Amino acid sequence: MKAITIKDIAKECGVGVSTVSRAINNHPDISEQTRKRIMEVIKQNNFVPNTTARNLKCIQTETIAVLIKGIDNPFFQSMIKVLEEEIQHRKYTFLLHRVDSNQDELEVALQLIKERKLKGIIFLGGCFSHDEKRLKQIRVPFVLSTISMFKNVDKNIYSSVSVDDINESKKAVDCLCDYGHEKIAILAAQPWDTSISGLRIRGYKKALEERNLPINEKLIRYTLDEENAFTMENGYKLMKELLQSGEEFTAVYAISDSMAIGASKAILESSKKIPEDYSVMGFDGLDICYYYNPSISTIRQPVEDMARETSEILFNLIENNAKNSHRLFEGELVVRQSIGRLNK
């Protein structure tokens, strides 16, 4: 079978080759009616023009960018998997773009919109505390996923999918309190992280306050460098410092599972036992927490449902011109070997 050429298409449509080319390239000098007719013939014939193939392709495939801060956080892996499935399923191109921990995700997004033909953006992870004016600069639909907004930003200008970080965090600390712990340390991100980390600290304080337990600021351990805070490495480092500080505590709550694993390593390395000496609680619901020894308690975020909802909201914004919306998911408290009852 001889390959179909642009000439064959032109002949079948009864137009010149340049008209077909115009149709393909979305040129303004062609009526919408003619363009539609030509594109149909092209489609019927499965025609992919040689030299203009790249342009035709570009018209067909539009891009959704997923901007991810902390790409090496395993928490995002199953989310990326679902998002990629959903985006591919809808015939969009899935563009994964890493944002460095010290980069401003809005800057990166604006640059990407300029460079690429983005139909929508999903922001995953990071500290999201931009003000309204800056958020408004993003002129394509976007969803903040697993990110809560802290500041008072008009809810109509963005969409979001997350857990209720304050309440879920409170749940984690409540659990430790229920097991008799009163001196509970928290391993947090940078003090200037007013989104996820800030909210989880609020939940931590709320749990203690409700029980009239004193808040010891020295047990709130912030990350003090610019590095990615949510890692095993950082959890290990913060825990080492805490152990060396001499502060008294019987339980530690890390605001990510990766940090909880690093913290556990630091505890075990100093010849202390989990949970006999220190109870450990994480946050996220990574599989590795089940496999760790001892298995680590956590708040499990329903990541796959959250990823599906993120894509649902985004495509509603893009394809149905829907209004921005916000969806809060509930986390699940998972109690494992890492928590012990404190006998007072």
Added chain:
Amino acid sequence: MKAITIKDIAKECGVGVSTVSRAINNHPDISEQTRKRIMEVIKQNNFVPNTTARNLKCIQTETIAVLIKGIDNPFFQSMIKVLEEEIQHRKYTFLLHRVDSNQDELEVALQLIKERKLKGIIFLGGCFSHDEKRLKQIRVPFVLSTISMFKNVDKNIYSSVSVDDINESKKAVDCLCDYGHEKIAILAAQPWDTSISGLRIRGYKKALEERNLPINEKLIRYTLDEENAFTMENGYKLMKELLQSGEEFTAVYAISDSMAIGASKAILESSKKIPEDYSVMGFDGLDICYYYNPSISTIRQPVEDMARETSEILFNLIENNAKNSHRLFEGELVVRQSIGRLNK
């Protein structure tokens, strides 16, 4: 300042608007000389045509696809990070495409080439045992990364970056033998995986044979379903079965770190100790092996160097028309708490 229009460009070049459009869209009905001249004027004026902006964009951004089998394998995370940096740095679009464990990566690649404007492909992970004829169907430069080819395929038709799986695997088993172990189990992928898993089993057998140790086929534990073999879940499952089988052994070598972690969980759950009852060895060099309790011995692959070399080879193929090449990296044996000396 008034925005520059396509008409201004046409005027400056002394051609008609449609000629400029043709130049932008790489239309065949225009001489290369004219096209070059027009593109230069466009460049000088920083002109981004309105309606044809999308096409111009497409000309500027070309795509490298990274096809990954086992996207949830943490082993690939740092590789993806480096590849994405390298590809973005060279101003190409980074397209991450997940391949299901039961999908044929070549089919997926051919489909992608058809659909998108790919300049090159990187294959990450999976069982790669396609024959020469099928590999030749891929008409863009590609590199198999962390994948060894098992069958006799002409080395001139593909590029590859990997460790020497046979030798590195032998190194892992040699280490266990040096600690006095003779009855060593291996947790492997499917029997039909003749690439990574097949090669690592060969290294395992080679180590035993050189020491005149008998090979007990019952200690070679294959994955028997279609699922992703290299996971914690699968390591856990295979180890449970092995423990229940009643076969005698004193050490277990899992062909991936994730499997080694799953296996460790199964051992600890059955109230056995590591390394007192069973020594454990993994393969890959994941960070989590350091953080696990006990820390797990492994063969560390230099993933970041391997990722950089992969991108180097690919861009040499694309931009300098280089010949296909093959690069073997050496792994590093890391001995940790999970290995104990066997007193006979």
